[in-house]
Amino acid sequence: MNTLKNSVRLVGNLGMDPEVKSFDNNRKLARLSIATNESYKNDKGEKITETQWHHLVLWGAQAKLAEDYLKKGDEVAIEGKLANRNYTDKDGVKRYVTEIVVNEFLKMR
Amino acid sequence: MNTLKNSVRLVGNLGMDPEVKSFDNNRKLARLSIATNESYKNDKGEKITETQWHHLVLWGAQAKLAEDYLKKGDEVAIEGKLANRNYTDKDGVKRYVTEIVVNEFLKMR
């Protein structure tokens, strides 16, 4: 447990159903996108909503739970940690992505 | 305040002195890189340390405080929110970056 060193908490809505992959060792991986919508009043008193999309990664038991209980549109709270990854895309360009590896989630009702 | 919807906490070491930019309206922006080092034991009982680098952005008073008090190597705790941004690099490739907009930091002694 290193939650003091690296911890993210989000509350938002899922933009997609979980994409689940199973590996040889039976271990599961689920991917999700979550949108956080934060609003504030600007100088003119207009309500502005800023949406951020975040990439979630779930492993093992959490992936299984996501597959069984979560779907597009659901509002969820998650706790996880930031992880950075890079890969080379189809055009040979090196890409960097930041993902949140989820430790725990709660579905809001 | 939307800390319930989008909140990140990190404890780590700064990889650089703050890069500070001042704007016309006297508003300041500081950029920092922070490394979080998490360790665990693998299957063979060996201690593995995983380092993640994160991009921090500080505005206004927080930028001023960072400029005055923080330098490369310092251990700091930060609280902020995840924000995604994109730009086109010098080769015309669209790039996506995830940054943490810092609300608050503590220097550890």
Add this chain to the structure above:
Amino acid sequence: MNTLKNSVRLVGNLGMDPEVKSFDNNRKLARLSIATNESYKNDKGEKITETQWHHLVLWGAQAKLAEDYLKKGDEVAIEGKLANRNYTDKDGVKRYVTEIVVNEFLKMR
């Protein structure tokens, strides 16, 4: 902002409607009780639910929002800070209480 030094986050159900008090200077205070229900499996595989009751205190704008939008039974997420207080009860016994001064809340649906 001292959220790095002292921060509490709870998700639970309200055991009562907000108790609101107004002061001379028009400032409002609201009190709430919230139950957090955590479950786990014990040695025998039985599901155990442990309930903890927490005392919430809200001031000003947060008190007004609580008065307008929250009621007994609601599921809410809160962020606040721990504060300890003491008083002498009607029998002359000195009492210590721990309360959570709420900075922010979200009503779950």
Add this chain to the structure above:
Amino acid sequence: MNTLKNSVRLVGNLGMDPEVKSFDNNRKLARLSIATNESYKNDKGEKITETQWHHLVLWGAQAKLAEDYLKKGDEVAIEGKLANRNYTDKDGVKRYVTEIVVNEFLKMR
């Protein structure tokens, strides 16, 4: 893990060495007091520091780590959960206490 439902984070100084108790089953319990010092400017621009004392409880491996590495005066960051307990004191008065059961701690340097 129920860190989404009930989570406390504190950064402060220990008011005492850990008080450690060992049980028959070899399980350890450690108790600690931690002071959080938050400062702000009042109406007159004076700096006010408010100190809160919190009761920490650590079990098992965390208790052992506390016993070995922590002492009075140390600055530590902790993550844990709120738990309420009651007992009858030597005068027959029923007492309620709020404690933080620590999941994880970091010693600051």
Add this chain to the structure above:
DNA sequence: TTTT
């Protein structure tokens, strides 16, 4: 005193 809540909820599942």
Add this chain to the structure above:
DNA sequence: TTTT
């Protein structure tokens, strides 16, 4: 790509 979500939601209010």
